[in-house]
Amino acid sequence: MSEVKRELAAIMFTDIAGYTAMMQENETEAINQRNRQRLVLDDFIPGHKGNILQTFGDGTLAVFPSAMDAVNCAVKIQFELQREPVCPLRIGIHSGDITYSEKDVYGDGVNVASRIESVSTAGGVFVSDKVFDEIKNQPSLPAVSMGMFEFKNVSRPVEVFALTCSGLKVPESIDAEGKLKSKLEVIAVLPFANMSSDPDNEYFSDGISEEILNALTKVEGLQVVARTSSFSFKGKNEDMRDIGKKLGASSLIEGSVRKAGNKVRITAQLINTADGTHYWSEVYDRSLEDIFAIQDEISLDIAHKLEKQFSSVHAPTHLVTSATTNLEAYEIYLKCIYKLSFAPTPELQLEVINELEKAIALDSNFSKAYALLADTYVTTGVWGLVKPIVAYSKAKEYSLKALSLNENLPEAHLAYADYIKYNEWDWDAVGNSISKALQLNPGYADAHSAYGNYLRSVGKYENALKYAEKASALDPLSVNLLNNLANNYVFTREFDKAERTYREALKINPASRPTQYEFAYMYCAKGEYQKAMDYVEEIINSGGKWIERKHLMALIYKNTGRPEKAKEMLDSYLTKVRRGETEADPWDLATLYTFNDDHANAVRYLNIAADEKIGAVVLIKFAVSLLGLHNDKGFKDLCTRIGLK
Structure with a gap:
């Protein structure tokens, strides 16, 4: 009688997609594919501490001592089988109890792994939520949720994840039997x-x-x-x-x-x-x-x-x-919404302010107009079109007026939160105001994004990422929200996800300058400065000479063996300031001094930026351009002053 063994293991199921049809069309080719697959599995599985327990036709069942071993093995198997001739292998992995003897293998864990493999994609690696929990902190093993599934003979719904390592196949979505529909x-x-x-x-x-x-x-x-x-x-x-x-x-x-x-x-x-x-x-x-x-x-x-x-x-x-009893005021409001939908220029922002002032003059109880006016003033302050302290004062006045007229207006709560964020740095109040906006409108994508940024500012990085992901899910074709999500991935050093998200944004708008700029900075954050340079040259060759004037170039020059060019950029900027050709921007000077390793002057100008309430100062802890300052005491003191944790 064979010995029965019980153990906790990571279970891997594999099979070849479309194998039955392949056998009917070309039996020789199908057998060659099966034999190639078996040779690869026989080589890679033992090499990752795994044990093949069963083979059946085109399928295999193997166990591993840990989820990490199983997932790393699966990724390498798929990389190998993506070489010509490509073998369309599907892989599903779960962790759980397994009971096996010389002739049989069974247990709930085996059933779940088999079900996951059945919904997986050829060339991909799908894992259960239990496996994902064990690998989620591994930057080399990024994954994305494919949704919740109710599998036959499985007592609980299982969330299934697809590995998104470069080279693996990842479907946009799965419409498979057993997939639970969203509650919404x-x-x-x-x-x-x-x-x-x-x-x-x-x-x-x-x-x-x-x-x-x-x-x-x-x-x-x-x-x-x-x-x-x-x-x-x-x-x-x-x-x-x-x-x-x-x-x-x-x-x-x-x-x-x-x-x-x-x-x-x-x-x-x-x-x-x-x-x-x-x-x-x-x-x-x-x-x-x-x-x-x-x-x-x-x-x-x-x-x-x-x-x-x-x-x-x-x-x-x-x-x-x-919203208003005055039709003319309402039409002005709609025109302003329409204008702001077209990537508004600085001039257009100021034009909208003038128009909205007319609307509230026509109806002093028009709460939506006040809220939009407050939001626009915040934007002009962050962009430096209006002196920040003046702009934020107006934003406070109008957002509070909107709330006094209608405390159930989510846009007013968000505008007030933005005022506090940029002017008061009272992060508890920021969080409370955005929470109120989300309570009033749970589907408010911009509020989800803002709440994620608030959580990041107070050091709750994992939850921050969830809100950035939710915002993008609510508004999936928003380039701004995709950029924000990618920036969050950069900060958590999930670079594969960041790159994929930037590329997704560029598919929607190939000419998006913010996306291109942040994408180049991502390579810098990874320490891949030559790749950053190559990408910048790609942008320039496509007509994007604007990027040559950006201070990002000083950082790249410094780290690709040309520190003298970084110094030239700083000297050129200072010369223009002395000649009165440009105003001295504290943020610009801080970044240029950082790239030239003059930390004292960099921190000095960041403090000036904080004194002037320049909008970007709330991002100092997360800006790739300022990573070189993170160990500087003066920089740490400034983060404390702003309330960043």
């Missing part, structure tokens, strides 16, 4: 088409779309894709099913707006992204004086239709309240 139904509101005779009414159709989007965020059981992502399809004739996949949305809302004199006609349609069919459509003919009532009616009609379609959705009795 995801819906996206596409920009309504402007059917008015005047093309300048585009702001109005966009504004109506966004107001409906914002209203639907209040519906229990719905997750509404944020504006940046849903509006990225404006003017594009893409298949609704493809848009749904890109946004991760099960339903889409599209429509049109025709505005003529004091009359408006709005059409709206609800579309199933699974097959492109229409759930519902309606036409609304109303007077402009009833604009808020129309928005409420449309939003509620959509919510009630979704409520009948999905059991998790629960519509309230009311979604939209009148």
Whole structure:
């Protein structure tokens, strides 16, 4: 009688994707693939302390003493089998109890590993949440969640992760049997088409779309894709099913707006992204004086239709309240929202401030206008368009006014949090204000991003990353949020994830200067300065000569054997300041002095930047450009002064 053994082990299942069909089409090729796979497994598994317990057709069951051994082995197996001729191997790994004898292997752990392998991708490595917990702190083994699964004969839902090491296959998503749907139904509101005779009414159709989007965020059981992502399809004739996949949305809302004199006609349609069919459509003919009532009616009609379609959705009795009694003020507000959606220039920011001042003059109780005005003043202060202390004072005044008029306005709470962040450095108050915004609107992508940045500032890095990831999930095509997420990955030294995220942002906007700039800095953070130089040259060769003027170049020069060029950049800047050709920017001088190893002057100018409330000072602990100062006592004292932990 064979001995029965019980142990806790990491269990690996493998098989060749499409092997049965391969056998039917070309038996010789299928056998060659199987034999090659077995040779690789016979070599690599024992080399990583593993033991092959069973082989069956094209499949293999092996065990390892640790999850690390199993995952490292799996990655190397896939790298080897990606060489020509490629073998489409699937791998699933789980940690758990296993019982085996000479002739049999069984246990819950075996079943889970087998189920994970069955949903995996050829060329990829999929692992259970239990395995992920054991490898998540290993920078060389990054992974991304594929969702929660209810597997047959497994008592609990299992979250499955895909390894994302460079060279491994990672699907965008999995639609497999057993995958649990999100508790929230995801819906996206596409920009309504402007059917008015005047093309300048585009702001109005966009504004109506966004107001409906914002209203639907209040519906229990719905997750509404944020504006940046849903509006990225404006003017594009893409298949609704493809848009749904890109946004991760099960339903889409599209429509049109025709505005003529004091009359408006709005059409709206609800579309199933699974097959492109229409759930519902309606036409609304109303007077402009009833604009808020129309928005409420449309939003509620959509919510009630979704409520009948999905059991998790629960519509309230009311979604939209009148923001203002002055139609002219409201149209000014919509025009400002429209202008700010186009990567606004400094001049446009100042123009928006002037326009919003007119709106609140027309209606002194227009809370949304006050909130947007406060937010815009914060931006002008951070950008240095208005003296920061002046801009932040205005931001405080207008955000508090907005809150006094409507304490349930999430945008006002976020604007007030930004004022505190940049002017007061009272991080507890920052966190409290952003928390309030999220309580009022749990789907507020910018608030999730802001809360993540707050958590990072107070030293809660792991939770900070979760909020950055959530923000990007809510607004998946937002380049700004992808950049923020990638920057978080750089700070936690998850460079593979950072690179993948920067590249994702560049797919959306190949000309994004902030993405290109931060991507180059990522290589510097890794200590790969020649790669940074190569990437900068790639940008320049593509027409991006702007980057040659950036102080990043001084850091690269310093670390690629050309410190004299870093010194030239500092001397050139100081000469321009002396000649009055440019104003002395404390942040610029701090970075240039850092790159030239003059830490005393670097810290001196950072303190000046803090005195002047220059926005970037709240990032000093996280800026790659200032990594060289982290051990300097003066720098540590400044971090304490700002409240950074």
